[in-house]
Amino acid sequence: MATILHLDSSITGDNSVSRILSRSIVERLANAGPGTEVIQRDLVAAPISHLTLDAFADPSVLDEFLAADTVVIGAPMYNFTIPTQLKSWLDRILVAGKTFRYTENGPEGLAGGKRVIIALARGGFYGADSPASALEHTETYLRGVFGFIGIEPEFVAADGIAIGPEQRETSLAQALGDTEKLAA
Numbered sequence: 328m329a330t331i332l333h334l335d336s337s338i339t340g341d342n343s344v345s346r347i348l349s350r351s352i353v354e355r356l357a358n359a360g361p362g363t364e365v366i367q368r369d370l371v372a373a374p375i376s377h378l379t380l381d382a383f384a385d386p387s388v389l390d391e392f393l394a395a396d397t398v399v400i401g402a403p404m405y406n407f408t409i410p411t412q413l414k415s416w417l418d419r420i421l422v423a424g425k426t427f428r429y430t431e432n433g434p435e436g437l438a439g440g441k442r443v444i445i446a447l448a449r450g451g452f453y454g455a456d457s458p459a460s461a462l463e464h465t466e467t468y469l470r471g472v473f474g475f476i477g478i479e480p481e482f483v484a485a486d487g488i489a490i491g492p493e494q495r496e497t498s499l500a501q502a503l504g505d506t507e508k509l510a511a
């Protein structure tokens with residue numbers, strides 16, 4: 328049976344754009360594959376602790392990730408990067424010998440073959456030509472981190488959310504439309 332791991336990291340509850348998007352993606356994928364098991368992990372309701380020497384590895388978090396065929400992540404931009412709750416999860420996923428290893432030819436990702444879909448919500452616009460593009464450390468960071476472990480993530484993005492209610496509706500509708508283009 329296919330397994331989808333559904334992660335959310337927005338702190339904004341029912342107003343969350345990334346939560347609306349991630350839920351829509353998971354529903355779409357689950358409907359397309361009857362019998363799919365969905366495992367939900369709300370990283371805000373049940374936070375994973377900061378990385379310390381005493382709380383370093385967490386096999387349950389890592390195994391849950393490794394067992395999933397598809398991972399759908401709601402990832403808002405807070406202060407130009409991912410929420411700290413999502414970082415704590417990533418800190419348990421990037422594990423030498425499990426999801427990557429160092430070889431004579433440099434680092435090698437070991438977690439390939441898994442589909443990762445990321446629902447981004449950002450207050451502003453960060454396209455290559457925008458003045459704020461150098462501050463984009465959400466999509467670029469997640470692309471880099473998952474690339475490091477051998478996964479090329481897919482992104483759906485709602486941008487300009489903080490500009491005003493009209494832009495929020497336009498961007499959300501466009502992003503929800505984009506979720507329909509994701510291959511089942």
Ligand SMILES: Cc1cc2nc3c(=O)[nH]c(=O)nc-3n(C[C@H](O)[C@H](O)[C@H](O)COP(=O)(O)O)c2cc1C
Nearest residue numbers: 337339343344345403405406407448449450451488
């Ligand atoms: C604490 C906080 C920090 C934010 N920082 C940024 C930021 O640095 N850049 C930006 O473009 N938008 C920022 N925003 C706006 C969010 O990216 C936007 O509201 C987005 O919809 C958040 O995702 P969510 O709706 O799923 O929570 C911030 C919002 C909050 C609540």
